[in-house]
Amino acid sequence: MQDSGLTQTISFGLTIHEGSSENLHEGCLEARRVRNEVNRLDNEGWDWDDIHDTVVDNANLVKNTTQLIVQKALKELETYYDYKDNEWGRPFPYIDETYPMRMNHNEGYSLTLDESGDVRFRVSYKPYNHVKGVLRGSPYHLEGVKNALASDAWCVGAAELVYKHDEWRLHVTVTHKTRTVAAPDDAETVVGVDINEDCVALTALNRDTGDVLDSVVIEYPDIKRVRHEFFTKRKRMQNVGQTAFETVVRTEERDFVHDQLHKVSRDVTQWVSQFNDPVIVFEDLKDIRDSIDYGTRMNRRLHSLPFAALRVMVTYKAAWEGIPSDDIDPEYTSQRCPRTGCLHIERANRRRKRFKCNKCGFQDHADRKAAVCVAQEWVDDQDGNVPSLETLPRVRKVRRTASGLCEEADSHGAVFASGVYRHGTSARDSQSQAREELKTVAPTTGQTRTPRVTRPVVLH
Numbered sequence: 132m133q134d135s136g137l138t139q140t141i142s143f144g145l146t147i148h149e150g151s152s153e154n155l156h157e158g159c160l161e162a163r164r165v166r167n168e169v170n171r172l173d174n175e176g177w178d179w180d181d182i183h184d185t186v187v188d189n190a191n192l193v194k195n196t197t198q199l200i201v202q203k204a205l206k207e208l209e210t211y212y213d214y215k216d217n218e219w220g221r222p223f224p225y226i227d228e229t230y231p232m233r234m235n236h237n238e239g240y241s242l243t244l245d246e247s248g249d250v251r252f253r254v255s256y257k258p259y260n261h262v263k264g265v266l267r268g269s270p271y272h273l274e275g276v277k278n279a280l281a282s283d284a285w286c287v288g289a290a291e292l293v294y295k296h297d298e299w300r301l302h303v304t305v306t307h308k309t310r311t312v313a314a315p316d317d318a319e320t321v322v323g324v325d326i327n328e329d330c331v332a333l334t335a336l337n338r339d340t341g342d343v344l345d346s347v348v349i350e351y352p353d354i355k356r357v358r359h360e361f362f363t364k365r366k367r368m369q370n371v372g373q374t375a376f377e378t379v380v381r382t383e384e385r386d387f388v389h390d391q392l393h394k395v396s397r398d399v400t401q402w403v404s405q406f407n408d409p410v411i412v413f414e415d416l417k418d419i420r421d422s423i424d425y426g427t428r429m430n431r432r433l434h435s436l437p438f439a440a441l442r443v444m445v446t447y448k449a450a451w452e453g454i455p456s457d458d459i460d461p462e463y464t465s466q467r468c469p470r471t472g473c474l475h476i477e478r479a480n481r482r483r484k485r486f487k488c489n490k491c492g493f494q495d496h497a498d499r500k501a502a503v504c505v506a507q508e509w510v511d512d513q514d515g516n517v518p519s520l521e522t523l524p525r526v527r528k529v530r531r532t533a534s535g536l537c538e539e540a541d542s543h544g545a546v547f548a549s550g551v552y553r554h555g556t557s558a559r560d561s562q563s564q565a566r567e568e569l570k571t572v573a574p575t576t577g578q579t580r581t582p583r584v585t586r587p588v589v590l591h
C-alpha cells in the first residue's frame with residue numbers, strides 16, 4: 132500500500148473525433164466475455180496458466196489488453212480464495228454489465244500531446260481498429276497527465292476504459308519512477324487525522340514524549356453545501372426527466388468537489404510538512420483496505436465518497452514529499468477519552484462537535500480529540516505503550532472556502548477550549564480558563580512512559 136502513494140489514477144472524459152462510443156462499447160463487451168470466460172473455466176477446475184493462454188489466444192482484442200483483463204479477473208479470484216473465510220464473496224460467475232478494458236500505454240491505448248495543448252487518445256477496441264479523440268477533465272487532472280507525458284521522471288501506465296455517469300471515461304495511472312517514501316516505523320512525529328463531512332482535524336504528537344505539538348481543524352463548509360445543493364438539483368431534474376442536464380450537473384459538482392478536496396489535501400500536506408519525520412495516520416476504512424484493485428476501486432469511490440478521496444489525495448501528495456502514511460483500526464477513536472490517566476470509553480462522551488468525558492470531565496472539540504486518539508492508537512500499535520497525556524493545547528481552526536484559506540476568528544470561546552473543568556466552572560467563563568489550560572499542557576517528561584494502553588470496559 133505504501134507503494135501506491137506514488138502512483139496516481141486520474142479520470143478523464145473522452146471527446147471522440149474518430150470512431151464512436153459504440154466501438155468502445157464493443158470493446159468492453161469483449162472484455163466482459165473474457166472476464167466471464169476466466170470465471171467459467173476456473174469453475175470447471177482449469178489450471179490458471181491454461182486459462183490464461185487459452186483465453187488470450189481466443190479473444191478479439193489487442194493481445195496485451197486481453198492479458199491484462201485475464202490477469203485482473205484471476206486476481207479477483209485469487210483475492211476470493213485468500214479471503215473466503217473472511218466473508219469475502221465469490222466474484223459473480225457471470226456479469227451482465229460491460230467490463231473495463233484494461234490497456235497498456237502505447238499498446239492497447241496511447242496518449243500524445245498535440246501542439247494546441249490537448250491530450251489526444253487512441254484506444255484500440257479490437258486489433259487494428261481505433262477510436263480517437265481528446266481527453267476532457269479538470270485543469271488539475273490534465274496538467275497531471277501532461278506533466279507525466281513530458282517528463283522522464285514519470286511514466287504513464289495502464290489505463291481502464293469504463294462506462295459510468297452515462298459516459299465513457301478513461302482512468303489513467305501515472306507513476307513517478309524514483310520518488311521514495313520514508314518508512315513509517317522511523318517516524319518521530321505522529322499526525323492523527325480525523326476526516327468528516329465538513330472538516331478534517333489534525334493533531335501532531337511527539338512519539339517519544341507524547342506531547343501534542345500542535346493541532347488544527349480545517350473546515351470546508353462549501354463542499355458540504357455544494358454537495359447538498361447539487362443533490363437537490365439532481366433530484367428535481369430526475370423528477371422532470373432531464374437526464375442530459377443531470378449529467379452536466381454531476382460533472383460540475385464532481386469538478387468542484389474534487390478541486391476543493393485537492394486544495395484541502397494540499398493544506399493538510401503543508402501543515403504536516405512542518406514537523407520532524409512525520410507519519411500521517413488515518414482511520415482504516417476496511418472496504419478500502421480490502422479492495423482488490425486499489426487504483427480503479429479508489430477511483431470509483433472518488434465520486435460516491437469524497438472523503439475517501441481526500442485520504443487518497445493526502446496520501447499521494449504526502450508521498451510526493453517523502454512522507455509516509457499508515458492506518459489504525461478506528462474502533463472507539465471517537466468515543467475514548469484521550470487522557471492516559473482515564474481512557475474511559477462511552478458513546479455518550481461525544482455530542483456532535485463536543486467531546487466531554489462522562490467519567491473525568493475532560494472536554495474538547497470532538498474531531499480534534501478523535502485525531503489525538505488516532506495518533507495515540509498508532510503509537511500504541513507500534514511501540515506497545517503511549518506516553519502520558521493529560522491536557523491538550525487550544526484548537527486552532529481555519530476555513531478552506533472556494534475563495535481561499537482563512538484563519539477563523541475564534542468566536543466560539545469555550546466550545547473549542549479543552550481540558551478538565553475544575554471546581555464546577557461553567558462553560559460561560561471558560562475563556563480565561565482555556566488560556567490557563569494552555570499553559571498547563573503536559574510538560575515534556577523525557578522518556579517517561581505510562582504502561583501500555585489497555586482497553587477499558589465499554590459502558591453503554
Ligand SMILES: [Zn+2]
Nearest residue numbers: 468473488491
Ligand atoms: Zn476521561
